Structures are given as C-alpha cells and as structure tokens.
Amino acid sequence: xxxxxxxxxxxxxxxxxxxxxxxxxxxxxxxxxxxxxxxxxxxxxxxxxxxxxxxxxxxxxxxxxxxxxxxxxxxxxxxxxxxxxxxxxxxxxxxxxxxxxxxxxxxxxxxxxxxxxxxxxxxxxxxxxxxxxxxxxxxxxxxxxxxxxxxxxxxxxxxxxxxxxxxxxxxxxxxxxxxxxxxxxxxxxxxxxxxxxxxxxxxxxxxxxxxxxxxxxxxxxxxxxxxxxxxxxxxxxxxxxxxxxxxxxxxxxxxxxxxxxxxxxxxxxxxxxxxxxxxxxxxxxxxxxxxxxxxxxxxxxxxxxxxxxxxxxxxxxxxxxxxxxxxxxxxxxxxxxxxxxxxxxxxxxxxxxxxxxxxxxxxxxxxxxxxxxxxxxxxxxxxxxxxxxxxxxxxxxxxxxxxxxxxxxxxxxxxxxxxxxxxxxxxxxxxxxxxxxx
Amino acid sequence: xxxxxxxxxxxxxxxxxxxxxxxxxxxxxxxxxxxxxxxxxxxxxxxxxxxxxxxxxxxxxxxxxxxxxxxxxxxxxxxxxxxxxxxxxxxxxxxxxxxxxxxxxxxxxxxxxxxxxxxxxxxxxxxxxxxxxxxxxxxxxxxxxxxxxxxxxxxxxxxxxxxxxxxxxxxxxxxxxxxxxxxxxxxxxxxxxxxxxxxxxxxxxxxxxxxxxxxxxxxxxxxxxxxxxxxxxxxxxxxxxxxxxx
Amino acid sequence: xxxxxxxxxxxxxxxxxxxxxxxxxxxxxxxxxxxxxxxxxxxxxxxxxxxxxxxxxxxxxxxxxxxxxxxxxxxxxxxxxxxxxxxxxxxxxxxxxxxxxxxxxxxxxxxxxxxxxxxxxxxxxxxxxxxxxxxxxxxxxxxxxxxxxxxxxxxxxxxxxxxxxxxxxxxxxxxxxxxxxxxxxxxxxxxxxxxxxxxxxxxxxxxxxxxxxxxxxxxxxxxxxxxxxxxxxxxxxxxxxxxxxxxxxxxxxxxxxxxxxxxxxxxxxxxxxxxxxxxxxxxxxxxxxxxxxxxxxx
Numbered sequence: 001x002x003x004x005x006x007x008x009x010x011x012x013x014x015x016x017x018x019x020x021x022x023x024x025x026x027x028x029x030x031x032x033x034x035x036x037x038x039x040x041x042x043x044x045x046x047x048x049x050x051x052x053x054x055x056x057x058x059x060x061x062x063x064x065x066x067x068x069x070x071x072x073x074x075x076x077x078x079x080x081x082x083x084x085x086x087x088x089x090x091x092x093x094x095x096x097x098x099x100x101x102x103x104x105x106x107x108x109x110x111x112x113x114x115x116x117x118x119x120x121x122x123x124x125x126x127x128x129x130x131x132x133x134x135x136x137x138x139x140x141x142x143x144x145x146x147x148x149x150x151x152x153x154x155x156x157x158x159x160x161x162x163x164x165x166x167x168x169x170x171x172x173x174x175x176x177x178x179x180x181x182x183x184x185x186x187x188x189x190x191x192x193x194x195x196x197x198x199x200x201x202x203x204x205x206x207x208x209x210x211x212x213x214x215x216x217x218x219x220x221x222x223x224x225x226x227x228x229x230x231x232x233x234x235x236x237x238x239x240x241x242x243x244x245x246x247x248x249x250x251x252x253x254x255x256x257x258x259x260x261x262x263x264x265x266x267x268x269x270x271x272x273x274x275x276x277x278x279x280x281x282x283x284x285x286x287x288x289x290x291x292x293x294x295x296x297x298x299x300x301x302x303x304x305x306x307x308x309x310x311x312x313x314x315x316x317x318x319x320x321x322x323x324x325x326x327x328x329x330x331x332x333x334x335x336x337x338x339x340x341x342x343x344x345x346x347x348x349x350x351x352x353x354x355x356x357x358x359x360x361x362x363x364x365x366x367x368x369x370x371x372x373x374x375x376x377x378x379x380x381x382x383x384x385x386x387x388x389x390x391x392x393x394x395x396x397x398x399x400x401x402x403x404x405x406x407x408x409x410x411x412x413x414x415x416x417x418x419x420x421x422x423x424x425x426x427x428x429x430x431x432x433x434x435x436x437x438x
Numbered sequence: 439x440x441x442x443x444x445x446x447x448x449x450x451x452x453x454x455x456x457x458x459x460x461x462x463x464x465x466x467x468x469x470x471x472x473x474x475x476x477x478x479x480x481x482x483x484x485x486x487x488x489x490x491x492x493x494x495x496x497x498x499x500x501x502x503x504x505x506x507x508x509x510x511x512x513x514x515x516x517x518x519x520x521x522x523x524x525x526x527x528x529x530x531x532x533x534x535x536x537x538x539x540x541x542x543x544x545x546x547x548x549x550x551x552x553x554x555x556x557x558x559x560x561x562x563x564x565x566x567x568x569x570x571x572x573x574x575x576x577x578x579x580x581x582x583x584x585x586x587x588x589x590x591x592x593x594x595x596x597x598x599x600x601x602x603x604x605x606x607x608x609x610x611x612x613x614x615x616x617x618x619x620x621x622x623x624x625x626x627x628x629x630x631x632x633x634x635x636x637x638x639x640x641x642x643x644x645x646x647x648x649x650x651x652x653x654x655x656x657x658x659x660x661x662x663x664x665x666x667x668x669x670x671x672x673x674x675x676x677x678x679x680x681x682x683x684x
Numbered sequence: 685x686x687x688x689x690x691x692x693x694x695x696x697x698x699x700x701x702x703x704x705x706x707x708x709x710x711x712x713x714x715x716x717x718x719x720x721x722x723x724x725x726x727x728x729x730x731x732x733x734x735x736x737x738x739x740x741x742x743x744x745x746x747x748x749x750x751x752x753x754x755x756x757x758x759x760x761x762x763x764x765x766x767x768x769x770x771x772x773x774x775x776x777x778x779x780x781x782x783x784x785x786x787x788x789x790x791x792x793x794x795x796x797x798x799x800x801x802x803x804x805x806x807x808x809x810x811x812x813x814x815x816x817x818x819x820x821x822x823x824x825x826x827x828x829x830x831x832x833x834x835x836x837x838x839x840x841x842x843x844x845x846x847x848x849x850x851x852x853x854x855x856x857x858x859x860x861x862x863x864x865x866x867x868x869x870x871x872x873x874x875x876x877x878x879x880x881x882x883x884x885x886x887x888x889x890x891x892x893x894x895x896x897x898x899x900x901x902x903x904x905x906x907x908x909x910x911x912x913x914x915x916x917x918x919x920x921x922x923x924x925x926x927x928x929x930x931x932x933x934x935x936x937x938x939x940x941x942x943x944x945x946x947x948x949x950x951x952x953x954x955x956x957x958x959x960x961x962x963x964x965x966x967x968x969x970x971x972x973x974x975x976x977x978x979x980x981x982x
Contacts, residue, residue: 249790321825325888327786328819329838330811330895339837340827444980451979517938519977520963660967 057417061410063201067212068154068162070103070125070185071193071260075147076137082144096359097130101152108193111182120178124185126153129326130212135233151195156211156404158185162194165403202411206379211404214397216412222292222372222387223361225380229296229397230360234303235353241304242311242349247337266305273302274369289371290386298370299360306359310352315343347434354427358420390416451516455525458508462529462536465501466650470497470618471542473643475581477573478516480636483560498540498577505533521657532587535646535653539580542639542646549632550626556631561629563618568612569633572640575605587654595651599663606643612637619659625661725970726959728760729944734899734929735780740786742775742953749775751953752794755898762921762930764944766937766960768981769785771950773933777901780931781817782810798899815842818892822904824884826876826891831868834887835859835877838895856895862890863920882913889920893928900924902932907941918943937977941965949973 012354074169081095105121106112114119129152136150137143157176160166162185172179188194206218206403277298281287287294318341326336367373372388373396380387388396397409446452472491479487509530512518518526553561579598586594616630655663695752733756740749750772757763757780775784782803784790796803803813815838826834835855838844845851855872864886868879876887885905892900902921906914920941921930934940936941940947941961948958949972957970968974975981 018871232819301941319825321821323786324819324829325825325827325891328781328814328821329782329841330814330889331837331841335841339841364707398795444975446979447981448979519937519941520968520974521968522978 002377005378008153030268037182052111054186056415057190057410061412061414062329062405063163063165064404064407064411065199066163066196067199067201068159069151069195069197070154070158070188071149071195072101072131072152073107073147074104074150074222075107075145076100077103078145081137087141088146089138092141092144093134097133097135100133101125101129104150104152105228108188108325117180120181121184123155124158126155126212127210128153151197153201153212154194156402157181159212160232160403161185162189165407183211202408206377207375207396211400211402211408214405214408216306216390216408216415217392218376219388219390219393219412220415221380222295222376223389225292225383225387226295226299226367226372227357227361229293229383230299230303231353231357233296233300233335234307237300238304238307238353239311242308243337243342244316245308246312246315247341248333260304262308266309269365270302270312270363271365271369273298274366276371277300277366288384288386290374290376291384291389292380292382292387293368295367295372295387295389298366299363302363302366303353303356303360304358307349307353310356311349314348314352315341317348347431350434351427351431354423354430358423358427361389361419361423362391362416363394367392446522448516451522452621454508454512454516455522456603458512458526458529461501462507462532463584463588465505465533466499466534466580466587467503468494468498469543470577470580470584472540472614473546473573473577474551476543476546477569477577480546480553480566480569483550485551485554488547488550492544492551494657495540495544498537502533502537506516506530509533514610522655528653531653532650535649539643540641544642546636549636552632553629558628559627563632565616565626565629565633568608568615569640572608572612572637575601575608576640576647579644580607583647583650583654586651586656589655590658592655592658592678595654596617598651599648601642602648605641609637609641609644626636655677701906705777708749724754725957725973726954728755728955728958729914730756730761732759732922733757734759734799736795736797737776737779738795740776740792740796742772742779742793743791744787745789747839747899750954753955755948755958757929757931758946759929760925760927762925762932762944763946763948765931765933765948766935766940766952766976767950767956768976769935770952772817772851772953773948773950775953776904776950776955777903777933780816781819783814785810785820787795796816803880815895816897817899817901818895818897820885820888820890820905822891822907824881824888824908826879826884828875828877830873831859831876831879831887832872834891835894835909838891842895843867844895858890859887860922861893862886863916863923864890880913881910885909885913885917886920888968889917893924897928899929899931902930904933907935914939949976951976 064118075098080089080099081092084091102118102122105124106118109121112118124389132153133150157166158181161168161177161182166177168175185194201213202215203220204217205213207260208214219228245255245259277294281294281297287297314394322340322344323336326340327333331339342345367389371386373392374386374388375396376386376388378385394409394412397405397412449513472494475487475491475494478484479491509526512526513523517521579601582594582601585591586598613634616634620627620630652662652664655661686763689977718980735757740750740753752863753772755776765775765777778784779792779796780803782792784792792804798813801808803817822979827837829837832855835858839851839854845854856865859868864883867883868874868887876884879887885908889900889905906917909917913945918939920931924930931939932943944961946958947961949956949964949970950970951972957964957973958970959969965977966974968977976980
C-alpha cells in the first residue's frame with residue numbers, strides 16, 4: 001500500500017533534507033547568537049546608565065540625610081528672657097534669643113574681638129538657632145536661669161565643610177568658609193562639640209532660603225493632597241467610563257470617536273493640560289492658584305485616559321465565557337458586570353491606576369502652569385493651601401547654587417524615586433495577590 | 439436514501455468497504471460454483487467431483503470468517519452510520535446466508551455420496567426427476583440475488599423474493615411425488631429420503647437467496663421487507679418475561 | 685475453474701454494478717438544486733411541544749445565518765442538533781434563550797414560542813426567559829468563586845430562596861441531581877475552577893438546574909472532556925430528561941445518537957432534516973444528511 005501521492009516531497013536534486021538543513025544550520029545558529037548578543041548589550045547598556053544615575057544621585061545626596069550640630073553652652077539668663085520675673089509667656093516668647101546664642105558663642109571663644117570677626121563667629125550656627133532655643137524654653141520654662149550645653153544647628157557652610165565638601169587647602173578667598181571659622185570648628189571638633197545627626201529637618205520642615213533649614217515636608221504634603229484629589233477623581237470616573245464604554249455603550253460611530261479621542265488624550269503633552277487647568281479652573285472657575293485641588297484636577301485630566309485605557313484592557317481580558325455564564329443564568333447586564341466582570345478586572349484596573357498615579361506623582365510641567373512653582377515655606381494643611389509638589393521642589397532646588405542645596409536636590413530625587421518604586425511595587429503586589437486563574 | 443456514490447473523506451474507508459464487498463461477492467461466486475458442481479456431480483454420478491465439492495466448502499467457511507472479522511473491525515474502527523452501516527450489516531448477514539448456501543451444496547454432495555455409495559443399487563431416474571429443475575431454479579435465484587446485490591438493483595431483488603415462492607411450491611409437489619413413490623414401492627424409501635434431503639437443501643438455498651435479496655433491499659432503501667410470518671409480535675415482551683422468570 | 689477466475693468475474697460484476705447503482709440513485713434521490721428556503725425533510729412537529737419555532741431567520745449583519753427554520757421541541761425529550769461548522773445549529777440554539785441578543789449585529793425574525801409565550805415578544809424579559817431556559821456552554825465556565833457560590837448564584841439573583849437554610853437545601857439538591865454532590869460535599873468552599881473538566885461541566889449543569897429551568901440548552905457540552913467525563917454527562921442528560929427538555933448541539937454524531945430521541949441536521953443555515961434519532965443515523969432521507977453522517981462531506 002506504499003503508493004505515492006500528491007503529498008510526496010518534490011525531489012531536491014539528489015540531496016536529502018538532512019544535508020540541506022545541516023548546510024544552513026551554522027548560519028542560523030550564528031544569527032541567533034548574534035541576536036542574543038545584541039540583546040545582552042542593549043540591556044547592559046541600559047543597566048549601566050541606571051547604575052550611573054543612581055550612583056550619581058545617591059553619591060551626591062546621601063549626605064543630605066545627615067546634618068551637623070555644634071554644642072554651645074547657653075546660659076538661659078533670666079535678665080534677658082524674663083526681665084520682669086513674672087514668667088509671662090508672651091514676654092518669654094518675645095525675648096531676644098539671638099543674644100543668648102551670641103553670648104554662648106562668645107563664651108566658647110572669649111578671645112574673639114571686633115564686629116567683623118564676631119559676625120563670622122556668629123555665622124557658625126544657623127539663623128534658626130535662636131528659634132530653636134525659643135522652642136526649647138517655651139517647652140520647658142524651668143530652664144530660665146540655668147546654664148546648659150545645647151546642640152545648635154550649624155550653618156550650611158559649616159555643615160558642608162564638616163562633611164568634607166569644601167577643600168580646606170584652597171585659598172580663603174576661593175572658599176565660602178573663612179580661615180578663622182575653620183580654626184574654630186577644628187577646635188570645637190577636637191573638644192567633641194561637633195556632631196552629625198540624622199537630618200529630621202529634611203523631612204520635618206518646609207522650604208527655606210537657608211539650606212540647612214530647608215525640608216521637603218511641604219512638597220511631600222503638597223504631592224499627597226494633589227495625588228489624593230487625582231485618585232479620588234480619576235479612579236472612580238475612569239473605572240466608570242471604562243465599564244460603560246466596554247460593557248454598555250452601543251458600538252457606533254460616536255463611541256468609536258470617543259475611543260479614538262481618549263487614546264489621543266493619553267498622548268497629549270502634559271503641559272497642555274496645565275494650560276487647560278490655568279484657563280478653566282483658575283481663570284474661569286476662580287479657584288486659588290498653587291492649590292493642591294487645582295493640581296489634582298489637572299493631573300486627573302492627565303491620568304484619566306491612562307486609567308480608562310488600562311481599565312478597558314482589564315475588562316476585555318475577562319474571558320467572555322464568564323459573561324456568557326452569568327447571562328445564561330439570567331443575570332442582568334449590571335449584575336453580570338457587578339458580580340463577575342468587575343471583580344475579575346479590578347486588579348488590572350488598580351494596577352493601571354497606580355501606574356497612572358505614579359506618572360502623576362512625577363509630573364511637574366502642568367503644575368508649573370497653575371502656579372505650584374512658588375516658594376512656599378508653610379507646610380500645606382489642606383486642599384486649598386498654596387503648595388508645591390516633590391518634582392517641582394526638585395526643580396526649584398536644582399536652580400540654587402549652594403552646595404547644600406545640591407545634596408538636598410539629590411535627596412529629594414531619592415525620596416521621589418523611593419515613592420515611585422513603592423507605588424510600582426504596590427501595583428505588582430496587587431496584581432499578584434488578586435490575579436485569579438480561570 | 440439510496441447509498442451515496444461519493445467518496446468518503448477518509449479514502450481508506452472506501453477501500454475497506456470495497457474490499458469487503460468484493461470479498462462477499464467472491465464468496466457468492468464460490469457458493470454459486472459449489473451448487474453447480476454439486477448438481478453436475480449428482481447428474482453425472484461423479485464421486486470424485488463430489489468429494490472435491492465437499493472439500494471446497496472450507497474455502498467458503500474461511501471467507502466467511504474473514505468477512506466477519508472485517509465487518510467487526512469496520513464497525514469498531516469506523517463507526518459507520520447511515521448507508522455505510524446498512525452496507526456492512528447487509529453484507530455481514532449476506533455472508534451468513536452464503537455460508538449456509540455453501541453448506542447446502544455440501545449437503546447435496548453428501549447425499550450424492552450416500553446415493554451412489556456402491557452398496558445399494560443406483561436410484562431410478564424418476565426419483566431424481568425433480569432435482570434438476572429445482573436446482574436450476576435455485577442456481578438462477580442465487581445468481582440473480584448476487585447480481586442484484588452487486589448492482590444494488592432493488593427491482594431484481596424484489597422479483598427474487600417472489601420466485602422463492604415458486605421454489606417452495608416445487609418443493610411441496612416434489613415431496614408429494616416422492617411420497618407417492620415411497621407408498622408405491624417401499625424399496626425406494628432409502629433413496630427417496632436422500633432425495634428429500636437434497637430438495638430440502640435446494641429449498642433452503644432458495645430461502646437464503648430470498649434473505650440476500652431482502653438484505654439488498656434494506657441496504658439500498660433502508661426498509662426491512664422481511665415477511666412477518668415468522669416473527670412473534672410480542673418477541674420483546676416475552677423475552678423480557680423470560681428474563682424476569684429466570 | 686478455481687477461485688481466482690471467480691474473483692475476476694465478480695470484479696467485473698462490481699464495476700458494472702457501480703455504474704448501475706449511479707443510475708438507481710438518480711431516480712430516487714431527493715432533488716437538490718436550491719439551497720435556500722428549502723423544505724425540511726421529516727416531521728417537524730411533535731405531539732406535546734415545549735417550544736415551537738416557525739419561520740426563524742437569523743442575520744449577522746448582512747449574513748443570513750439561519751434560513752426559515754421551523755421546528756418543534758417536545759416536552760421531556762432530548763433533541764440533538766448536528767451539522768458541520770457554521771451550519772447554524774449553535775445560532776439556532778442561542779435563539780432559544782435569546783443569547784444572540786448580546787451580539788449587536790444579530791437580528792432574529794420569526795416566531796419562537798415557549799409554551800404559550802412568544803419569547804421575542806416585548807412583554808418577555810430576557811432575565812425571565814433565561815431563568816426558564818438555562819444554558820450549558822462548550823467550555824466549562826464556572827465562576828471563579830466557590831463551588832457553593834456557583835450553584836447558589838442563580839437562586840440568589842432571582843430571589844428564589846428566603847433564607848440560608850433554603851439556599852443550602854437547593855444547592856445540595858442541585859449538586860445531587862447533577863451527580864456531583866458525593867465528589868464535592870467535603871469541599872464546597874473550594875473554588876469551582878479547582879475541579880476537573882468533567883466535574884466543572886457538571887457543576888455548570890448543577891448551576892443551571894438550580895434555578896429549575898424548563899428547558900436546558902447545551903452547546904457542545906462534552907467537546908472539551910475526556911470519554912469518561914463525557915459518559916458521565918451523557919448519563920446525566922439521560923436522567924435529567926425526566927424533568928427537563930434538553931436541546932443539545934454536538935459535533936459528535938455518536939453522542940447525538942447516544943443521548944437524543946430526535947435529531948435535526950443543519951446545513952449552511954438550513955434545517956435539512958429532522959427525525960427520530962435511529963432513523964436519522966440508519967436511514968437518513970436527505971442526501972446531505974447521509975453524506976454528513978457517513979463522512980462524505982466536502
């Protein structure tokens with residue numbers, strides 16, 4: 001029964017298939033090896049840049065997490081603080097704490113004479129030092145009359161010098177720190193009166209002109225309020241839109257048009273949304289400038305298309321057999337979506353939303369347009385307070401020349417990246433946790 | 439629905455079906471040949487040819503075995519439906535009938551050996567007078583029913599079924615005649631009984647031919663035309679009762 | 685004279701026979717020229733119909749997917765729809781509980797009655813219809829919830845039970861009727877998707893019968909299952925026939941033969957032939973049916 005049929009392989013001039021294939025094998029294997037190398041090179045290149053970037057940022061920024069303090073004996077002189085002797089809180093608060101600081105410094109270096117030299121001595125500590133003393137005394141009025149060694153915040157220049165970022169071999173005119181300051185610091189250091197502590201101010205205070213007092217708390221809170229508004233607006237609206245478009249809307253020219261527009265909106269440059277926000281929310285609706293509410297509204301506009309697209313993708317990935325099963329049981333369309341489709345699609349939707357939110361967290365351009373770029377010292381306490389956000393803060397600090405601001409810029413970038421990684425990690429965890437097999 | 443002449447999607451199925459059909463027709467040809475040989479040998483008192491005929495019956499039996507196996511494997515492996523199923527079932531039944539026809543030829547040959555055993559005197563010609571026309575009628579019927587099967591000719595198959603009646607009548611009258619002879623002369627009884635066996639075998643062959651014709655009609659038209667006379671209308675019920683009583 | 689010469693003779697006879705047979709066929713075969721609006725061969729009516737379909741046409745956009753189909757579905761019978769892919773059997777099945785409604789381009793004309801109600805009438809809500817006409821799909825599709833929740837879903841959404849005890853009873857009874865209770869009794873809290881394919885399909889059947897429908901539609905329910913699971917489903921179908929009317933679409937003719945009492949053959953949107961299952965599979969009247977069941981198609 002071994003009859004030839006039409007499926008027989010045509011004769012190949014005497015060479016059998018084994019020879020033919022073998023002849024081409026080295027070429028094919030070589031091509032495959034080459035391709036693998038290209039891929040490997042591309043990935044290593046990418047990784048190298050990432051490592052470079054992180055090394056640069058961390059190298060510059062890690063020192064910002066430490067801050068220099070100097071120990072100065074302060075005598076809480078009752079004559080200065082409470083001349084009336086009646087412990088009046090108002091009087092105590094209004095007292096000249098600067099004098100205490102100055103007296104303390106003079107006590108350490110009694111040989112310093114002359115206005116100029118004294119001023120350089122006083123410049124060792126931050127201009128915030130008197131405020132700090134005031135806070136201490138207000139918290140503990142019993143200190144009045146006592147003398148105590150107090151750790152005072154060093155000025156940014158001293159801080160930078162102590163961290164070794166100023167070359168002491170340079171000529172006095174070429175560095176921001178004077179020779180006699182160097183000598184005083186050395187002396188203090190020798191006495192164990194210079195110390196680096198964890199920089200709580202970086203996370204605890206708002207922006208400042210003085211680098212040693214500048215923190216990212218204001219920007220962090222601004223980002224928090226802005227993103228809260230963004231999430232509260234864009235997630236429900238985005239999910240609802242995605243569900244409606246995917247499950248309920250009739251498929252016709254209008255819905256097609258809407259779909260195309262949503263896709264295009266996702267690709268619109270973010271600054272355009274800023275312009276829109278400026279025109280509509282601030283100029284037309286008269287909302288306050290620099291407010292997280294407006295920022296959130298603008299970022300919502302920007303995030304919505306991303307969430308809608310991710311949401312629709314998550315919905316379409318729910319197998320139609322589940323829908324059919326629900327409909328076949330006599331479930332109404334809303335029951336089908338509510339009971340079966342949405343629970344299955346929600347992890348995907350959440351993931352898409354978090355990625356969209358992470359993008360919004362890193363966004364600065366549209367916020368520049370609505371005035372969130374202002375210098376704001378106070379930490380915002382609500383949606384209407386003027387605020388700035390983390391990326392804008394970074395942008396602002398990056399402009400400043402002081403060495404102490406450079407390290408703070410890098411530190412802020414590290415914090416921002418940390419939040420990005422955290423949010424993306426959350427997205428992955430959510431996906432892994434709630435992803436169901438069907 | 440007559441059977442379709444279009445090829446099956448699975449070509450091998452066509453080949454197997456054609457093989458089975460060829461085998462059955464070959465078997466039919468053999469059975470026909472056996473019948474003719476047995477009758478000719480009887481006519482010519484040729485005991486050698488008679489013995490040969492008896493021996494050749496095994497070929498038919500062998501073919502039956504082979505055809506049955508093929509039918510079973512076709513049913514098991516191809517799960518035939520519709521006309522294919524009818525074809526296989528008809529052929530399987532036909533095979534049984536052909537084997538019985540072969541047995542009939544063998545029985546005639548056996549009787550020939552009995553009649554011309556060289557001990558008793560040969561029978562008178564009048565005793566064998568009815569064998570020849572009945573044998574011819576049976577041979578014709580066999581030839582025609584095989585032809586009808588080969589050509590799937592329902593008309594022809596239906597005429598065969600009618601002709602079986604003729605053969606039955608011939609058998610009845612031949613039997614009556616033989617009884618007369620036996621009553622006239624008791625010495626003829628020995629031979630007459632052998633002749634009765636021969637004509638009975640021919641009558642049975644006619645019945646089997648009719649069966650084959652009925653299978654042909656079933657194969658082509660899917661209707662069962664077996665006469666109801668031998669079928670108990672309550673067969674299912676009584677069977678069930680029997681089982682219950684056991 | 686020997687066997688070989690006989691063989692040659694019979695071969696010649698066979699060749700002649702083939703030609704002759706072709707002639708016979710032409711005379712008695714059903715004339716087939718026009719494929720549209722064809723008369724269905726066989727009796728489409730039954731004595732006690734559960735569903736009555738007359739002049740059903742289905743269009744997918746421009747495509748005429750089902751052409752003027754008329755068919756009765758008898759009460760407590762299993763009727764099988766067979767036919768090649770794209771013949772309209774699934775389309776017709778989905779007309780019976782209006783699952784075609786979910787396809788935007790689909791249009792159905794004609795009349796389908798469930799008892800006395802025209803199911804395409806405006807007064808009939810699909811939710812009500814689908815509770816009365818349940819469906820089991822090709823791929824087992826339990827909800828990604830627990831086994832218990834799967835069965836409890838239908839009664840819950842239709843508000844068939846008043847309290848947990850009643851629901852428990854209904855779930856247990858449905859699982860029992862689907863022949864699944866013994867296998868899953870100990871693990872009702874496990875997800876339905878953790879069961880084997882055959883068990884999943886029986887879970888889907890349990891889910892369908894939990895709302896006590898009148899008709900159950902099955903769209904190739906065993907095509908994803910192994911023979912043993914298939915046999916269990918077929919046995920189940922046979923048992924369910926006592927209480928339900930079952931319509932089954934299948935690609936396996938053997939399955940149609942095993943489970944159904946009547947069989948309908950569809951071809952290119954036409955209902956070609958309908959009749960008792962044993963008649964269809966032993967002696968189909970239409971050439972297209974014959975060609976399909978004997979494997980001569982295309």
